[in-house]
Amino acid sequence: MHQRRPEEPPSTPPPPRGTIGSTRPPSAVRIGDFVYLVGAYQRVRDMRSAGTAAHRVLIFARRAPWVMREARTTGPSACSDHSPCSDGASSLSPHHARSFAMRFRKIHGAGNDFILLSNLGLDYDNDWSKEAERLCARRTGVGADGLVISRLINDSPAVLEVACFNADSSVATMCGNALRCSAWAAHRDHGFQQMSLRMAGVVHEAVVSDESVWVTAEVGAVLPRRLQAVINGRPTWFDSAHTGTEHVVAIVDDVDAIDAVMVGRLVRHHIDLAPLGTNVNFVQSTGQQALKLRTYERGVEAETLSCGSGAVAAVVVATMRGLVARRAVTVHNRAGEPLTVRPHDARPNRTHWVGGPVTHTFEGVLA
Structure with a gap:
């Protein structure tokens, strides 16, 4: 059993060259800044919303992402992401990769x-x-x-x-x-x-x-009518649902009639969703407790055959819109291997189960 080390040692060493240490809330941290974690300053490579305006998911090059929920010792970087620090500040405590298969x-x-x-x-x-x-x-x-x-x-x-x-x-x-x-x-x-x-x-x-x-x-914030886009000549509303990551969902008559890549890319970069962008979902009701889903995924920058968090977002929005009841829903996807989404028994309003097949190729x- 591995014991978890304390996040803060008794005293904070001085920040690396190019930084000025101060205590700041999550909302004040920017990409390229340093945050003091586990005995060293870590440079923020990227960040995401954590489902609330008060929290941020900070992403580093050489450690797991971390949710910043309160003020921490931080320092702005004198280097940019396009011009890495020559003094090693961009990776303060590097673990060099070992050469083995x-x-x-x-x-x-x-x-x-x-x-x-x-x-x-x-x-x-x-x-x-x-x-x-x-x-x-x-x-x-x-x-x-x-x-x-x-x-x-x-x-x-x-x-x-x-x-x-x-x-x-x-x-x-x-x-x-x-x-x-x-x-x-x-x-x-x-x-x-x-x-x-x-x-x-x-x-x-x-x-x-x-x-x-x-x-x-x-499931975090669910916002109806977050933005509108024209799809095949028709104005279409997208609702947003945070399911651990950002999603917008449009209810449409026929998902197969949509150019999911073209429309998805436009909505993914919509100015109202800047700077984080979003995953984009198109959902069709296909019968009692059944949906059909297509998803353009941020980060893949393409339509994927299936999306687990997108399936949860689709069910949350479809439930809000009255298309399905608050129980198990079958979500069909492009792979032809449906996922099932159902509320958690103990926390039905904020947690959902998503399940389906896994294939070892x-x-x-x-x-």
Whole structure:
């Protein structure tokens, strides 16, 4: 069992050259700033909303994303993301990658495919964002929607730390299918049937059964009529739903009649959603407690065959709009491998389960 180190030592060392230390709230931190964590200043590579204006998910190059909920010791950077610090300030405590072959799994959750590394020690680190861009390339790499790093933190009870890096090198603060694939691998490797998965500071429950793998998704702000766009000549409203990451959802008559890539890309970069952007979902009611979904995913910058957090967002919005009742809903996708979304028994208003198949495609070794 690994004990968690305290986040703050008794005294704070001076900030690195190029910074001026001060205490600031999450809303004041910017990309390129330094935040003091676990005994060292960490440079913020990117950030995401944490579902509330008061919190931020901070993303670093060489450690897991972290949710900043209160004021911390920080310092602005004298370097830019386009001009890295020559004195090493951009990576203050680097863990140099070791030269050895890494085994990986190619795995997909209902068509959403990943390169999964799950046998790394806690002390092994790398610039996974850069690796994700290289490995996920469809023509020159292994090819995938994302790279998933899963580490066992504790085995009784079972706890894993999961990080997901999108194909464009950005960090996913929530990816339901990546969590489901990680839970499947933990069941295969360690025999766990129930476990906790921690992604970007949020703990998700996971249950593995014979036919499906289930994980929880936390539902944040739901805003009706967030923005409007013209689709096939018709003005269409998009509602927004935060399911661990940003989503907008449009209810349409026929999802197959929509150019999901063209419309999705326009809405994803809509000025009303700047600077974070969003995932874009098109949803059609296909019968009692059934939906059909297409998703343009931010970070992949393309339509994916399935999206777990998008399925949850679709069900939340469809429930708000009266298209489905507050019970299990089947969400059909482009892969033809439906996901099921249902409210959590103990927390039905803020937590949903999303479950479905996971397929292990092949294994390999990264040179």
